[in-house]
Amino acid sequence: MAPLFNWGVKESHKGTPVVVKMENPNWDIDELEGPSEEDLLLTTKSSSRDKGKGKNAKQLTWVLLLKAHRAAGCLAQIAPALFGLVSAVKRRVASGRTDADIDGGGREKENPTVKSRFYTFIKVFLCLSVFLLCFEVVAYFKGWHFSAPHLELWAPTFGVRDVFDWFYARWVLIRVGYLAPPLQFLTNACIVLFLIQSIDRLVLCLGCFWIKFKKIKPVPKGGDVSDLESGDKGFFPMVLVQIPMCNEKEVYQQSIAAVCNLDWPKSNFLIQVLDDSDDPITQSLIKEEVHKWQEEGANILYRHRVIRDGYKAGNLKSAMNCSYVKDYEFVTIFDADFQPTPDFLKKTVPHFKDNDELGLVQARWSFVNKDENLLTRLQNINLCFHFEVEQQVNSVFLNFFGFNGTAGVWRIKALEEAGGWLERTTVEDMDIAVRAHLHGWKFIFLNDVECQCELPESYEAYRKQQHRWHSGPMQLFRLCLPDVIKAKVCVSQFSSPLFMEILP
Template sequence: MVTVQAGRQRLVIALTVALLLIVGLVIVYATRHYLFTLNRLFGKQRHPYLDIDIADWPTLTVMIAAHNEEAVIAGSLACLLRADYPADRLTIMPVNDRSSDRTREIIDDFVVQYPGRISPFHRSAGKPGKAAALKDATERIASNIIVVFDADYLPPVGLLKQLVAPFFDPEVGATMGRVVPMNLGTNLLTRLLDLERSGGYQVDQQARMNLNLVPQYGGTVGGVRVRALKSVGGWHDDVLAEDTDLTYRLLLSNWKTIYQNWSECYEEVPETWPVRVRQIMRWTKGHNQALYRHGWKMATCRDHNLLEKIDGVALLGIYMMAPLMLCGWLLAIALFYASGMPLLGAAIFLFALMSYGTLGNFAAFFEIAAAVYLDGSRERIRLLPLNYFGFLVSVVTVSRAIVSQIAFDFVLRRQIRWDKTRRYR
């Protein structure tokens, strides 16, 4: 009987230590969210390249990643043809990756209508996926800079100059603009995703830019210096999140990524929950690939200061927080109801459950509230409580993706499949 009691106590102690570690980690992330929010509200804002409008602009290739995009590709091409960028230095290259719909036909019609303006890259074979298509297309260009858009994006007239301007700084390897949903009025989900995007770009990305931390190249509405891209090995076609992978390869090679908060581009966000869930699954697996490849290198690199390294590792590990939070909830509940626990101990674990839930979940919501304030569209704040349901969906979906990735993709050596996000226009 004594042995059983001692074993139970050791188990309770082990579970207690695990819970406290999870609580501590969530508090670190919460502090990071609050720091970013306070910086955006009260700190000095960095927009170092905003005023560059007249310059000797470098040669530029704009790539439009397209796979079965007949619904949206015409809109993107039409916007880019109106771009305020010297036509003799601009190449518009739709990267048509194995489309089976009318995407190729639509692109070729534009080529006929605008001779000399569009140089399509039609890809009918090869490894599937956006990164593989970009890799093949990059071998055919001769420009200094690449700007990448997904096919559903509608770039404003002045966006290309804004994304290219930071490259006059020779240390800049990549740039990133702000993504703004254009179908936010469709239903509740699109409105919630609009709030999420606002928090992520208006607060999170800009604060990291302000604090000289780790702004992230986002894979679309972003530019890459060709020389920098080649110096880090080009596009890697064995990853789902080629943007996160490239962000860290550039960072670890001492190239800067610049975020331009005023450089807005408009996208479609998912309008149904199944599409949203598949998008989160893809992001999770791709982001965790980058964590496995670059996490230790980021933590131990000598070319970046301590705050940069902490932020870099925290950004890589963000998707691992979902299963940890689920484990934390279960641990706190189990310990609370464990027989023989002192009343004080039970109260402590109940407090832990409530505190890290509040600090972790609502720190991110604080970012969204600040973003709504900074955007000047305060009526949207009434939807903020409903983001909790979106948060729960994300927690479950991310945890499911990680279990699938570990149990099937790694153990069974299963090839990760690219899931294209559905279009609605």
């Protein structure tokens, strides 16, 4: 330790002091001094040179100890994390649970025997893959390389080396003859799909630029809706508003209030609160909220299903089977976390006037928490590209795009002709959009009409959301392919649902 007070004492150390903070509290080193001028002079005495060499050696030793200490700390942190990850994967595979099982992803109940066999096959395949990988590594480091004449079949001798040589030669033959061709085919297919996706994105960007350059914007054929307070006759058809929800204790009040404040004649629209909650407390809270708005004059109803078959698709299907639905011409859907603006219906419904081929009007999403953290900012960029480029370009040039499941107005006749809501996939919105398009209905996307919602702020919520969104497209492709082939549509209408909506 350096003295705290050195008045009147000539300072003999000219080096630069280095303060080292140790993570381990057991260390008691407070200061290490750099080399002094005496260590750098060649004309000093031998004793001074020995002292400098000893000091530098001690400093090097402490630096090495510090680096070793940090490396040991990193290894100590990595090892528990790795063991925790392996144990979590082992528990998940052993129990056969997936994200769809946790979230209730809309799948039918599977046979436990078939499920167990499937996961057993996966575990056996993984173990075999790890074993073959280890075998390849050992063969590489041992130099067990064979030329073409040595790949012929022969009977192994009793030596251990010969047994390994025989197994390795057989594995190379199987890999070259049976595994390499399909892998090469899959690689080529992935390259082709990547090129298709890249060309699709390039065309979409050029289309978006053309829309901005020409200022193309959907305009209602029948003109704007008259002001409700003016008393003039306007286009005010019967509209059914549906709010499907399930255990939405945090956001049900905002969504119900926003829908009840829609600027539309009270006698011309009905609100259905479709509650699939299994929590009695949540059910009672939503009932009280609905009763409160009923007392204020809102035309709102509460529906609850005891048997939750089909999840959201089953909930919407059950609500459409009500006898009073036949009195309504259009239906709009808002998820529980969406809050439309009061003029939402006045900006969307007029597009249906004098346009009998129009089946869907989709609005854009806006996010109230887009600047919350890095994850929400990245999601905002991704979804803005989806709405600004994909949806808008497909709407203008193809009259088709994927329904986003909420913030859209459907013509009930289009839903009925398409077969209504089906419970066969977890992407019921994409399913109904493809079937309606194959029946000849056209869609319009309004980029200037926004409906507020929230983005997942945690990675766990984001992962579950993405799993729900991406778990059904390939299943839908398999189910809709026969209908796409049989449908009487042109080449562009055929390629749009097949490549732009299902495959990406």
